Amino acid sequence: MAPALLLDVSPAPRLSKASLALTPPDTPSSTSPATTPAPLLAPWQAISAQKIADREANLQRHPEWRLASPLDPNVKHVASYPFSKLTPREREIVSLDATALTELLAIRHYSAVEVATAFCKSAAVAQDLTNCLTEIFFDEALAQAAELDRHLQETGKTVGPLxxxxxxxxxxxLLDGKDTSTGYASWAYKSVATKDAVVVSLLRKAGAVFYVKTANPQTLLSLETENNIYGRTTNPFNRTLTPGGSSGGESALIACHGSPLGVGTDIGGSIRIPAAHGGLYGLKGSVARLPHAGLLGSHDGMEAIVGCVGPLATSARDLGLFCRVMLQYEPWYIEPPLLNMPWNDDLANGKGLPSKLCFALLSDDQVVLPHPPIRAALECTKQALLAAGHEVVEWKPMDHQQAWDLIAKLYLLDGGREYYETMAESGEPPVTMSKWILDHANGREPYTVAETFRLNADREAFRARCMAHWNATAGVTSTGRPVDAILCPVAPTLAPPHGTTRWWGYTSYWNLVDYPSVVFPTGHLSSEDFSTSRAAELPIAPARNDIERYIRDQWSPQTYNGAPIALQLVGRRHEEEKLLGVLGRLEDAIRTHS
Amino acid sequence: MAPALLLDVSPAPRLSKASLALTPPDTPSSTSPATTPAPLLAPWQAISAQKIADREANLQRHPEWRLASPLDPNVKHVASYPFSKLTPREREIVSLDATALTELLAIRHYSAVEVATAFCKSAAVAQDLTNCLTEIFFDEALAQAAELDRHLQETGKTVGPLxxxxxxxxxxxLLDGKDTSTGYASWAYKSVATKDAVVVSLLRKAGAVFYVKTANPQTLLSLETENNIYGRTTNPFNRTLTPGGSSGGESALIACHGSPLGVGTDIGGSIRIPAAHGGLYGLKGSVARLPHAGLLGSHDGMEAIVGCVGPLATSARDLGLFCRVMLQYEPWYIEPPLLNMPWNDDLANGKGLPSKLCFALLSDDQVVLPHPPIRAALECTKQALLAAGHEVVEWKPMDHQQAWDLIAKLYLLDGGREYYETMAESGEPPVTMSKWILDHANGREPYTVAETFRLNADREAFRARCMAHWNATAGVTSTGRPVDAILCPVAPTLAPPHGTTRWWGYTSYWNLVDYPSVVFPTGHLSSEDFSTSRAAELPIAPARNDIERYIRDQWSPQTYNGAPIALQLVGRRHEEEKLLGVLGRLEDAIRTHS
Structure with missing residues (x-):
């Protein structure tokens, strides 16, 4: 089935590979001039050119929403530029979180059309600034919003909680009718959805308005966002940095006020890393707690390590809103693998939690020491927690290198074969970070079935040890209860320069053991302030391994100027509500005591 | 670590293969004379001889509990023979269900020692009659019981709910200190447990007394119970029939009043089939609802299809008791894969269920029509439900042959390699039913990783279709709600003659889709009554396939004389409590209206 979008587009400009994949990251691909007509485009290049032209045509339906002229590529911090195109009321709208917006929409303080318009306008600018979008369908969104306004006016009732x-x-x-190219030139135009993913169908039922799809990297197995269709997505707080990945389009878009709530996925950090690098909140729940059916990706049917759908948002309460809405539809009667576990909203709001909580602090995983601003944020948060009367004990790191070695095998049970086969379909090369992760398989043969059994058993043994490790914290807390949550870094660095992400261990560890984890922002790095006050914090001890050396050598406040700082909170399996409740207490402590 | 039991045994009689594996099924192996001294025993034969000698020595510590002389092998119905060795008070004890026993133990109406003694005595006779036991440690049990009596007397408190x-x-x-030979001669003496399985540790914590382990078949992948260590276990209601498997030792033991509650496991019917063939109750819950860690078996780490631990018992309420006790210990903090889902005892007791329930009746899976007594039991139950005011609609069978073909592949992802390798360690041959199931792989190579991904995806697609099928029943019920449970056969036959089980489809289907299912007894076949009244019910239409032909040709009331009749009730995933609540209503209906 050909996507409807194709019918309206002008002929694709013929773009050379150089003008696409090699576009400088802070020059949005969509505005690149087709300077070098290439008589012999590889299949993937022709596909890329057509997809970019399609997207450009869709943006050009509302030229009045776009910046008057392309931004100087040397401008790094662009997150607030979308405001320049908005009315004061629209600025107000795009500055609210999803919870506030739904409340104000329900009482008709705002119409759905004006809310949709505000976010479409911001999204258009966000795209031109950061290259964060894939499919764009603003007019459909406005029509859907108009229909919702009509419904509310006529019936006096909202169609649902969103x-x-x-x-x-x-x-x-999957979003019905839209292409699902998934970062593969090989899949573009062949993957137009004929139905919604479960998460989309429930959002639709709840009254959500769809207007854009957002960029993800080739293979999805990446903590940055680059693919051969659209090139690279950049970080709006500093476009020389990655917004993270694989949900990096969401990160850049939401950080630019182009969306109040985004749907991401996470199998190694793909929600949490972009949330952190975008100064946002992001939740990776336990496997099968939230709807997950209806995603395209490689390795369908691979179950050794399973990803999660989850929200990226601008407030902690929006994460709870997303979960509550998803589970109020009892999706376990729709999608077989899901857990029949209703959402406990009271607990997510902190009701029933002990007044004194106990946190375990994991500040160094013994593989890669985090950069100074992250250590400083941990210390600052610890002091706030203590000042608020909570307890903070040490989390002794347990085998993080081993955890990474194991999960990297589970990611690549087939030695990466399917990834290479998919790329071969269009002749597209692996992008930088695809190559990096695929090299972990080192060209080996796929594992045998018996070997996969042993790897599963190794994973279960690791999980059992980690559970015992958590239980054992009862021996060091003053209450005699195990700790309520683990406070830790999201990554050893702030948003890295493009192509330099090297250590997943602070996020992928919690995928391996299947613990829910949530990311929350604590501020932004000002290189000027930080250089003078904190440079001395660079460690003196020699690096413990090559990755730590690489990352240590990368440290310089100037590199990360403007980048968001974020931390991670980890809960016990299936205890998403408690985790959010504990996060609420933690944020109370920060607000009051820091 | 050598098992302590070994220290006490007399030298092993030298048994030929003929006197072991080829022992007539109704002659307990342990009493077989070693008629043909074999100068060159294969390793597995020597192991078997030693294990049988060990067991015999343990039985002989209480010769006064055994039948005075071996029973005539031609006597088929032996279930009540253990009573002949019991005092009236002991008969009373072994006739009670676990719920009643725990209540009476808690108020010291019975002492733990007298309860243990009664069941040890029954178990000794059950072993001589049906060959149902493996490890026997009566004296340890009596010591444990004495300790419990002392505790209750001194503190006034029970140690736990059991x-x-x-x-x-x-x-x-795994039971700490005991061998875990698991039906493999190859594993005997090499698998002495150094810790308890989680289920055992929780039972121990709850105050349960351990006294025997029970027979399971070689490979565990069998719905009968035969192995090269002990030979065959027989059905106490008719020893020419199988007690089912793989929890067949439990079936024979509990049916002989040798245990009030047994722990079984089920990956294709291995709790439900022996429960049915023993006239018992048996529950296979959803995967990961009940503790499962600490089991030996082949294919550790295989996750394409996962088994469940569950209870076999003499009352429906005992199934609930078992679940309630397991989950009151929050085992999800002990065993990582378990679901954090507390037990809802009110619902298991029927509280909150609608007064009018709707049942779907699956009477023929379109592969193998059940034998007449099973169809009669379904019809009788249906009439009782209708008379009680419930609704009964038809469950249209959905692709049962396809479900079997798929699950048989998932059982044998490695083509059976690991089974053959394990057998090769001791040179033991596959027993009849091992050969039958292994032949399903037809000697093929192990699947590749990519093929296993596709099989997992096929399984998920099947699950999604089955869920939709259940949801669609809302269109045919009078309430507009989907049906509350499916009533169906457990198998197409009553307990089959040894070595003739040919169709798992009525049980393995629910493993494939991971729905909880429970088996309950409805009576016993009297061939005399049935021959005159029901013989006309044999179907006239030609058999639809070879298996149906085989099973149809097998039908004769005389063959199954005395065999229990049982049915199966199936609920939705993770709804074990509702399933037991619905079973309670169904049994109310039967009691009142049939």
Whole structure:
């Protein structure tokens, strides 16, 4: 089935490979001039050119929403530029979180059309600034919003708890009628969805408005966002940095006020890393707690390590809103693998938690020491928790290198074969970070079935040890209870320069053991302030391994100027509600005591 | 570590293969004379001889509990023979269900020692009659019971909710200090447990008394119970028939009043089939609802299809008791894969269920029509349900042959390699039913990783279709709600003659889709009554396939004389409590209206 979008587009400009994949990251691909007509385009290059032209044509339906002229590529911090195109009321709208928006939409303080318009306008600018979008369908969104306004006016009732809320959707999540190219030139135009993913169908039922899909990297197995269709997505706080990945389009879009709530996915950090690098909140729940059916990706049927759908948002309470709405539809009667576990909203709001909580602090995983601003944020948060009367004990790191070695095998049970086969379909090369992760398989043969059994057993043994490790914290807390949550870094660095992400261990560890984890922002790095006050914090001890050396050598406040700082909170399996409740207490402590 | 038991045994009689594996099924192996001294025993034969000698020595510590002389092998119905060795008070004890026993133990109406003694005596006779036991340690049990009595007397408190309740444990479940040969001669003496399985540790914590482990078949992948260590276990209601498997030792033991509650496991019917063939109750819950860690078996780490631990018992309420006790210990903090889902005892007791329930009746899976007594039991139950005011609609069978073809592949992802390798360690041959199931792989190579991904995806697609099928029943019920449970056969036949089980489809289907299912007894076949009244029910249409032909040709009331009749009730995933609540209503209907 050909996508409807194709019918309207002008002929594709013929772009050379150089003008696409090699576009400088802070020059949006869509505005690149087709300077070098290439008589012999590889299949993937022709596909890329057509997809970019399609996207450009869709943006050009509303030229009045775009910046008057392309931004100087040397301008790094662009997150607030979308405001320049908005009315004061629209600025107000795009500055609210999803919870506030749904409340104000329900009482008709805002119409769905004006909310959709505000976010479409911001999204258009965000795209031109950061290259964060894939499929764009603003007019459909406005029509959907108008229909919702009509419904509310006529019936006096919202269609559901997200009535009129714009929600952005990561590219590989099926949205009926839209292409699902998933970062593969090989899949573009061949993957137009004929139905919604479960998460999308429930959002739709709840009244959400769809207007864009967002960029994800080739293979999805990347903590940056680059692919051969659209090139690289950049970080709006500093475009020389990655917004993270694989939900990096969401990160850049939401950080630019182009969406109040985004749907991401995470199998090694792909929600949490972009949330952190975008100064956002992001939740990776336990496997099968939230709807997951209806995603395209490689390795369908691979179950040794399973990903999760989850929200990226601008407030902690929006994460709870997303979960509550998903589970109120009892999706376990729709999608077989899901757990029949209703959402406990009281607990997510902190009701029933002990007044004194106990946190375990993991500040160094013994593989890669985090950069100084992250250590400083941990210390600052610890002091706030203590000042608020909570307890903070040490989390002794347990075998993080081993955890990475194991999960990297589970990611690549087939030695990467299917990834290479998919790329071969269009002749597209692996992008930088695809090559990096695929090299972990080192060209080996796929594992045998018996070997996969042993790897599964190794994973279970690791999980059992980690559970015992958590239980054993009862021996060091003053209450005699195990700790309530682990406070730790999201990554050893702030948003890295493009192509330099090297250590997943602070996020992938919690995928391996299947613990829910949530990311929350604590501020932004000002290189000027930090250089003078904290440079001395660079460690003196020699690096413990090559990765730590690489990352240590990378440290310089100037590199990360403007980048968001974020931390991670980890809970016990299936205890998403408690985790959010504990996060609420932690944020109370920070607000009051820091 | 050598098992302590070894220290006490007399030298092993030298048994030929003929006197072991070829022992007539109704002649307990342990009493077979070693008629043909074999100068060159294969390793597995020597192991078998030693294990049988060990067991015999343990039985002989209480010769006064055994039948005075071996029973005539031609006597088929032996289930009540254990009574002949019991005092009236002991008969009373072994006739009670676990719920009643725990209540009476808690108020010291019975002492733990007298309860243990009664069941040990029955178990000794059950072993001589049906060959149902593997490890026997009566004296340890009596010491444990004495300790429990002392505790209750001194403190006035029970140690837990199962204080003093004897519980029998299937051989492959780890019990600290005991061998876990698991039906493999190859593993005997090499698999002495150094810790308890989680289920055993929780039972122990709850106050259960351990006294025996029970026979399971070689490979565990069998719905009968035969192995090269002990030979065959027989059905106490008709020893020419199988007690089912793989929890067949439990079936024979509990049916002989040798245990009030047994721990079985089920990956294709291995709790439900022996429960049905023993006239018992048996529950296979959803995967990961009940503790499962600490089992020996082949294919550790295989996750394409996963088994469940569950209870076999003499009442429906005992199934709930078992679940409630397991989950009150929050085992999800002990065993990583378990679901954090507390037990809802009110619902298991029917509280909150609608007064009018709707049942779907699956009477023929379109592969193998059940034998007449099973169809009669379904019809009788249906009439009772209707008379009680419930609704009964038709469950249209959905692709049962396809479900079997798929699950048989998932059982044998490695083409059976690991089974053959394990057998090769001791040179033991596959027993009849091992050969039958292994032949399903037809000697093929192990699947590749990519093929296993596709099989997992096929399984998920099947599950999604089955879920939709259940949801669609809302269109045919009078309430507009989907049906509350499916009523169906457990198997197409009553307990089959040894070595003739040919169709797992009525049980393995629910493993494939991971729905909880429970078996309950409805009576016993009297061939005399049935021959005159029901013989006309044999179907006239030609058999639809070879298996149906085989099973149809097998039908004769005389063959199954005395065999229990049982049916199966199936619920939705993770809804074990509702399933038991619905079973309670169904049994109310039968009691009142049939």
């Amino acid at each position: 009535h009129g809320l714009p929600v952005s959707i990561k590219d590989h999540v | 204080h003093g309740l004897p519980v029998s444990i299937k051989d492959h479940v």
